[in-house]
Amino acid sequence: MGLHPSIIDKTVAAELCTGCGACAALAPDAVQMHLAEDGFIRPRGIGALSRSQTGLIDAICPGRAQSAPAPARHDHPLxxxxxxxxxxxxxxxxxxxxxxxxxxxxxxxxxxxxxxxxxxxxxxxxxxxxxxxxxxxxxxxxxxxxxxxxxxxxxxxxxxxxxxxxxxxxxxxxxxxxxxxxxxxxxxxxxxxxxxxxxxxxxxxxxxxxSLNGAEQVAGHLGVKRSDVKRFKYRGGGWPGLTEVETHDGQTRSMQYHESWGDILSPxxxxxxxxxxxxxxxxxxxxxxxxxxxxxxxxxxxxxxxxxxxxxxxxxxxxxxxxxxxxxxxxxxxxxxxxxxxxxQPGQVRRRRELLGRLAGRSLAGLPIPKYRGLGLWACARQAGVRQTLRAMLGTARRVFLKHRWQS
Ligand SMILES: Cc1cc2nc3c(=O)[nH]c(=O)nc-3n(C[C@H](O)[C@H](O)[C@H](O)COP(=O)(O)OP(=O)(O)OC[C@H]3O[C@@H](n4cnc5c(N)ncnc54)[C@H](O)[C@@H]3O)c2cc1C
Known part of the structure; x- marks a missing residue:
């Protein structure tokens, strides 16, 4: 007998889904990817998952867990x-x-x-x-x-x-x-x-x-409606290259990469x-x-x-x-x-060093966190030090708490 695809619902509800599509590939009769209202691609149940499909999804889903990569010649803490x-x-x-x-x-x-x-x-x-x-x-x-x-x-x-x-x-x-x-x-x-x-x-x-809504906002800033977009280039054509929108009537409008990524997309x-x-x-x-x-x-x-x-x-x-x-x-x-x-790569350095604090903050706020094994998070947190880790923890807990209080 099949099971209700609750592993999918739980992963999406806990905001752990990355949108990779593995679950839908593993169980095409039970799971389908769709573009959700918030502009992210998410799986949804369309049928019952078998026990073995649920087991495979649990083992493969990178949103729920991630484990150590294969050993290489050097293993740097960061x-x-x-x-x-x-x-x-x-x-x-x-x-x-x-x-x-x-x-x-x-x-x-x-x-x-x-x-x-x-x-x-x-x-x-x-x-x-x-x-x-x-x-x-x-x-x-x-x-x-x-x-x-x-x-x-x-x-x-x-x-x-x-x-x-x-x-x-x-x-x-x-x-x-x-x-x-x-x-x-x-x-x-x-x-x-x-x-x-x-x-x-x-x-x-x-x-x-x-979110895909971000691209729509970029186009909006350039005065272009979604239905008028013929071609949309996020970057490239130089380094970093412009964010460029071409319309059906042959016009091209552009924005600097640091404006599109920094001001609109990254938030x-x-x-x-x-x-x-x-x-x-x-x-x-x-x-x-x-x-x-x-x-x-x-x-x-x-x-x-x-x-x-x-x-x-x-x-x-x-x-x-x-x-x-x-x-x-x-x-x-x-x-x-x-x-x-x-x-x-200062952004990646900061993110790796603060992650343990952020995860602790999310746990403190009562939300599930991904299971990470062997990804060096303690070593990274040691580089950050106690103050930065605590600041990341309290900042995350506060943000999660405020967001959920606002929504409830
Ligand atoms: C969402 C996102 C976030 C990024 N964040 C950072 C960052 O924080 N720091 C940083 O240094 N670099 C980041 N990059 C990577 C960076 O933009 C370049 O891809 C990287 O520097 C390699 O450049 P390249 O010219 O060698 O690759 P290219 O020769 O341009 O090749 C890029 C390849 O990536 C594939 N690709 C493009 N978009 C996606 C996508 N959304 N999902 C999967 N594959 C895709 C293309 O099909 C192509 O094969 C990010 C890229 C993406 C898509």
Whole structure:
């Protein structure tokens, strides 16, 4: 007999859902993803889950739990496992320009395809019918990868296609947010086909997923209605590149990246991302990020320049790929120190260090928290010190308490 899909309801109600789509892929007859009113993609029950489906969802869902990534050559308290840290860019100028930072991620995908190491790439592109939204795409050529380059700050559910691809004979590179890749790694522990079909798992640093309503507000600020949007580019076309809206009547309007992300999109990040232990792609073979230059106060400078990506090879397989892509002349890479990485990514540093305090604050306010195992949160909190941890704890408890009192 089937069970009511209460694991889905509970995860969504507790604001733990990341929107990855794994549950709907594992139980398509019982769970469907939909765009909720708040502008996030969420699962909903459409049928009864079996006991075994519930067990699998519980084991794979990255919103409910995340566990330690595979060991690597070094394990840094803040940055996690890594084999090599470098910065670099695509040697293909068009990819470098189109990418969010240095196009290194897209270049890696093109090189993997052109050297027949994978048959396809699962990643995210603009939705064909709703240009502010995302859709999953399977790219097989350079031009398809190029079309999907650059970050899209809106919800996406890339794990939705995994179950179907497991039924094929192909080998794919998977690109997803750190939580998507964590979910795929959990899945690999449950089903040996995952590692065969997805020999390469790539991710990027992630400050969180904004609601799709955020993009609509960006368009609104530019005086464009949703129905008038023909093309919506969040960034890219330079570093960081402009946020650009093209309308059906051929006009293009734009906004600086620091305005769209900083003022409009980042305040709309989903709650689950605010208690995320892994904005740095801990489970990926390679994690990419912006190699920002920072000013004297440690804030990233967003002046336009040629793009540069952080390239953080975590696994032995990731290290081999970076080295071979560099040797083949596809990728430029130069060493980057941990101190330089820390200076480039002040937001991620603060978030990792404060997370234990934030989780304690949420617990204090009586709300469930994700189960994190082996993600180095105590080591990060030690770096923050007692005062910063307590401040994060009390600040979170207060915010949660006020929000729930307001809603009740
Ligand atoms: C929601 C979000 C938050 C981010 N936060 C940070 C941050 O805090 N710090 C930081 O340094 N970098 C962040 N990034 C990553 C950064 O913007 C670049 O992706 C990264 O620097 C790699 O750049 P690149 O030029 O090498 O990648 P590109 O060559 O531009 O390749 C990007 C790849 O990511 C895929 N992609 C785009 N949007 C999504 C999405 N929503 N979900 C899954 N895949 C997607 C594309 O399909 C493409 O394959 C974030 C990206 C996203 C999508």
């Amino acid at each position: 940055w996690g496992p890594y084999a090599q840290i470098s910065q670099g860019w695509a040697k293909d100028d068009e990819l470098r320009n189109a990418g969010a930072s240095g196009g290194a991620l897209s270049q890696m995908l093109v090189w993997l395809l052109e050297t027949d190491q994978v048959d396809g790439v699962v990643h995210i592109a603009a939705h064909a019918d709703a240009p502010m939204a995302n859709q999953i795409t399977l790219s097989q050529t350079r031009s398809e990868v190029l079309d999907a380059a650059a970050s899209r700050y809106a919800p996406s559910s890339p794990l939705l296609v995994v179950a179907k691809l497991l039924e094929t004979e192909g080998r794919y590179a998977f690109v997803g947010k750190p939580c998507d890749v964590a979910g795929l790694r959990h899945w690999a522990k449950q089903d040996p086909r995952v590692s065969q079909r997805f020999p390469v798992m790539l991710s990027f640093f992630c400050a969180g997923v904004p 709309q990040v989903q709650h689950r991302c605010r208690i995320c232990a892994d904005g740095i792609g801990l489970a990926a073979d390679i994690a990419f990020a912006d190699a920002w230059e920072t000013d004297a106060r440690g804030y990233p400078r967003f002046t336009e320049q040629d793009g540069r990506s952080v390239i953080l090879a975590r696994s032995a397989a990731g290290l081999r790929l970076v080295r071979e892509a560099v040797r083949a002349g596809a990728l430029h890479s130069e060493p980057l120190s941990i101190d330089a990485l820390e200076a480039m």
